Amino acid sequence: MDGIFNVLKPPGMTSHDVVAFLRRTLQIKKIGHGGTLDPDAAGVLPVFVGSATRLLEFLAGERKSYIVEITLGKQTDTGDDSGKVIKSMLVPEISVDRLMEMLEGFIGKQSQIPPMYSSVKINGQKLYKLAREGLNINRPSREIEIYKLELLLQEKKKILLAVECSKGTYVRVLAEDIANTAHTCGTVTFLLRTKVGNYEIDDAHTLQEIITKPEAYIQSPLNAVSKLPRLNLLPQQAVRVTEGVRTTVSATGDGRYVLIGPEGEFLGLGIYSEGMIKPEKIFQHYILQEE
16 A cells, blocks of 8 residues: 555544554555644644555645644743643733734744754654753754734634744644733643645545445655656656666656656656656556557
């Protein structure tokens, strides 16, 4: 089994739990997910299986979209409502216009410090494990970017937002920063990931659906590299390239290409320069058919 499942992760499971469940249930050895989702969060979790795991790197830099509810007036140690409250503050009156102005200030590139309750590793140790031991250590900041921050609903103590952001963004930290700007504190009380790259929630499926009929929901590995240009190979070219030989071909420009065989099959990836394609990742060998 080679391909990608667009999993609708339920709340209460870690991303690792989802992978372990599918590995055990479908008896898959090679399997990995495309971007950790908080245990309390739900939504899109792309899971790559078989040879498709070699394409996980192409999902790493993709944008992510969320629907997030921020409850103002309290802050927890985990940044969401699974943690214990560590701070309580009054919530001032905030007009819609003022809130929109505040949100606008978060659009663009910025630095963000990962929370202690995260899977980030410092000196080989995951932060959440240190946090459970009561430790709070210095963490280097990361450069992130917020592309979209749309106000969907505002109540006295709750804000519902649509967020589009870069990799490495922690929505829990963003929520706390927004609350701080409003002169109060806040925590995430609902988080739904609606999109990772070209994997959207409308096309996601539950674990029960997937294990019942996996062949109906597995997507082609090609979906992971859909943004790359394609290079159609002739039979002799396909043979040479899939045998690892740098081969003369005609392409529109230098760079990485998806290699497509004479019958339309996905052969792998290659790097084109100076009129030749160099195989990078080969997924299947092309064999000439005897006439």
